[in-house]
Amino acid sequence: MKAIVFTEYGSTDVLQLKEVEQPEPEENEVLVKVYAAAANPLDWRFMRANPFLARLENGLQKPKKTTRLGADLAGRVEAIGSKVTHFKPGDEVFGEKFETGLGGFAEYACVPEEALALKPRNLSFEEAAAVPIAALTALQGLQNDGNLQSGQNILINGASGGLGTFSVQIAKAIGTKVTGVCSTRNLDLVRSIGADDVIDYTKTDFTNTGKKYDLIFDTVGNRSVSDLLRALKPNGICTVAGFTNMTRFVDISLKGKWISRTGNKKIGLMKTVHTNKKDLLFLKELLESEKIVPVIDRHYPLSQTAEAIRYLEKGRARGKVIITVA
Missing domain, CATH: 3.90.180.10 (Medium-chain alcohol dehydrogenases, catalytic domain)
Incomplete structure (x- = not known):
């Protein structure tokens, strides 16, 4: 073959x-x-x-x-x-x-x-x-690491990529209000898959708008711990599922762990994705009902x-x- x-x-x-x-x-x-x-x-x-x-x-x-x-x-x-x-x-x-x-x-x-x-x-x-990988990462990152709950106000950084598009749709299917961060050319795409609000990162820094979120799911890993803290509510959680370089990786791994232990906000890297029949079948149901596409x-x-x-x-x-x- x-x-x-x-x-x-x-x-x-x-x-x-x-x-x-x-x-x-x-x-x-x-x-x-x-x-x-x-x-x-x-x-x-x-x-x-x-x-x-x-x-x-x-x-x-x-x-x-x-x-x-x-x-x-x-x-x-x-x-x-x-x-x-x-x-x-x-x-x-x-x-x-x-x-x-x-x-x-x-x-x-x-x-x-x-x-x-x-x-x-x-x-x-x-x-x-x-x-499989993108949707399982989105599902497990949001639910297992991010403790996603219906009614929350959440933000997806990198909402137009493979992981981001599934994250937006799964979060909406679970009943949250979703803000998606993407570039100018992808604003309409992210709106079309269900995002309630969109932020053009080329024009607006989502960590400096004054808005705070219950959960930030960062699929890019291009922001520092200090930046992410500004955008989290008290008791908020930020889960980082990707990173742009080793500096960001170390920052999230070490400083994020310290912040999580000493403060009322949690920031950390997502745990490894684990494939299991239960999650695959849950995704299959969402796909067949067209809640995610x-x-x-x-x-x-x-x-x-x-x-x-x-x-x-x-x-x-x-x-x-x-x-x-x-």
Whole structure:
């Protein structure tokens, strides 16, 4: 089968489309014929070994083994392991491979049964592939880390990206008032997916407006702890799901932890996303009821995966970037 692989760290130039051996499912795995996958920031971070600490696990000078990319996928079940009970060959499914070594940018992939759900009947494979990592991150970041409650006044920083567009819609579905922060060209998009208010960051600094929020979900990680504190209500929570550089990462990790322990506001990095059947099925319900709708910016064929990740790295994608495989 064909798959995108790399054997050294670097820019998108290290990515290769190669013939590799088709995997065989373990007893608790499902072999999926991949129809579509989605590019995520974690792909280029793995590719570049950014942050550098990732090399401690994956290899200091170069990856310990030929490495694949692609966390999100959607496709059709080709075969199942001996202990799989919820799927059968022919089922249309969507899910993720983040916790099992990636590999979605390929014609076939083996996925644990618990990391898959039946594809929402109203979505195409491309739309379904846009969902798993971004929507799970939004759901778990808002609910588990942010303690999101109906009736709250919340702000999404980076509301027009892949993670941001799902965050706005999930927060609205749970019953909150949402303010989205984005650039001028994306104001209408963020309004169209349900934001009650929008702030153009090129003209207005949301931390200096005097407005305060119960929860800030920061998908960008480009603001300091001091900035974020100004925009939080007493007992407010800020969860940071992304970061622009190591300075911001350290600031949120260390100063945010100190503030959280000594003050009445909490600021911290989101915990690692954990895929589980319950959350996938909850998202499936929201998708089938059209309370959330995937926002897709561009489609690329598997052979142009490097172009897709190069575009995503620019940080200007409106929603998700999709890799069409079959």
